[in-house]
Amino acid sequence: QQQVKQSPQSLIVQKGGISIINCAYENTAFDYFPWYQQFPGKGPALLIAIRPDVSEKKEGRFTISFNKSAKQFSLHIMDSQPGDSATYFCAASRRGYTGTASKLTFGTGTRLQVTL
C-alpha cells in the first residue's frame, strides 16, 4: 500500500531553473513531512521538513509548500545547481507515542539532474 505518492520519477532541469517535486499522502494522521536528499553511494540525509500547521517553509534555495486540504506537499528548488543533482525522497510520519518509533513512510523517489 503506497501511502505517499511521489512524482515525477525523474527530472532534468537546466542550471538556474526551478525544480519541482510533488508528493501526495493518504493518511490524515501524518503530522511531519520531511524531504531527504541522497547522493549516489550515500545514505539519505534530511534536507528540509514541515509540519501541517504552516503552508510553506523556506531554507535557502529549498522551499516546501504544503496543502493540507489537498493532502499534498511539494519541494521547490530555486536556482537549481549541478550540485543539486541527486535523488530526492519525500516522506511522512505521525507523532509517536512514548515507547513507539516515529516511522517514516517514504515516496518512491525523484532522480534530479541539473544540466549546465
Add this chain to the structure above:
Amino acid sequence: DAGITQSPRYKITETGRQVTLMCHQTWSHSYMFWYRQDLGHGLRLIYYSAAADITDKGEVPDGYVVSRSKTENFPLTLESATRSQTSVYFCASSDSGTSTSYEQYFGPGTRLTVT
C-alpha cells in the same frame, strides 16, 4: 568514529545462505531502523527498534530477523537469502519518537547481491 556505520559495505552471497548485516551508532539514539532501497519502491521499512530488546516489524519483514541487545547495535539477519533480497540496505537511527524533530540519520548502506 562518531556517527552511524554499516558493515560490510558490499556483500555477495548465494541463495539459501544466512547473512548478517551490521549497524552501529555512537549517538546513543533510542530508535533504530532498517530499510531496503529498490528502484521504483523507494525506501521500505523492514524492522525498527524503540530501545534495546524492543523491536517491531515494518512494511516488509518477511525473511528477515533483527535483534538489539545493546542500544548501539542493530544487526539484520537474512536467515536464508533469496534473490529477491538483492538490494541496498540502509540502517538509520533517531533520537526520540516524541521529540519535536523526527530526523533519522542514515548509514552509508550495504549493497547485497544474492546469486
